[in-house]
């Protein structure tokens with residue numbers, strides 16, 4: 001079998017058009033969605049991510065505000081900036097680009113963002129609401145994966161989903177979102193014994209490990225849906241996923257490539273969450 005490619009770039013472009021239309025409608029009611037991004041320090045990757053988020057805001061007609069803080073900013077100063085943004089009615093989404101310097105308590109920072117403006121979906125209140133199936137900001141990468149599956153016409157109910165990776169931002173929440181959609185979910189991680197025994201059971205296999213070409217064809221069931229979250233650099237410095245794409249695509253039914261798979265969906269769902277926050281700010 002040769003897998004059908006799930007084109008994340010195309011699906012993201014379609015979603016972005018829908019978001020842009022909704023932004024226009026909201027603007028006609030006098031509200032322009034606004035996203036504030038706080039960047040602490042000079043991490044190159046973070047700077048690129050932040051730039052891409054600002055560009056997406058511009059393209060979709062949203063306002064973006066970039067707040068740059070120096071590497072040695074105090075925790076109090078950062079918290080006080082977040083407090084100010086929590087109270088600013090022109091800002092509907094607040095995001096602190098991670099990682100932040102070690103001297104600042106990441107948990108405290110995340111918890112200081114108003115859950116009503118937590119468009120990353122990292123606040124414990126949003127995580128709890130997601131767990132219990134209530135209205136919440138869903139974390140962007142897991143949400144993007146859900147949309148990729150739905151837009152590709154892949155049914156989730158009753159499917160066995162195996163997630164390799166259990167981080168708070170990808171692995172855990174993606175399993176939870178698919179459980180909410182009636183999948184049967186297995187989580188694997190670095191302490192899992194006989195990983196292949198589990199991955200070969202997957203109707204939908206999600207790789208969120210952070211190791212280049214980690215999942216091989218022998219670990220995948222014939223015809224499975226394979227979602228590759230990984231963003232790694234190989235020996236030549238080329239962007240590659242957690243899945244050995246060439247061999248796995250010969251066996252899988254569907255597969256996401258890297259790049260142009262999950263990646264473009266993450267920022268798209270961030271834009272969606274900012275729009276949602278702005279819409280809810282006038283419907284309350």
Ligand code: NDP
Pocket residue numbers: 141164165166167168169170171188189190191192195208209210211229230231232262263266
């Ligand atoms: P983390 O490093 O936080 O988590 C990696 C997970 O993989 C951990 O749960 C770890 O297990 C597990 N793991 C590590 N080694 C093994 C192994 N040998 N066997 C089984 N499981 C293993 O990574 P993230 O979740 O943040 O990111 C995962 C990947 O996704 C990265 O490549 C990252 O760059 C990418 N990413 C892509 C995004 C996108 O927009 N496309 C967004 C976010 C991330 P344990 O918990 O036991 O340590």
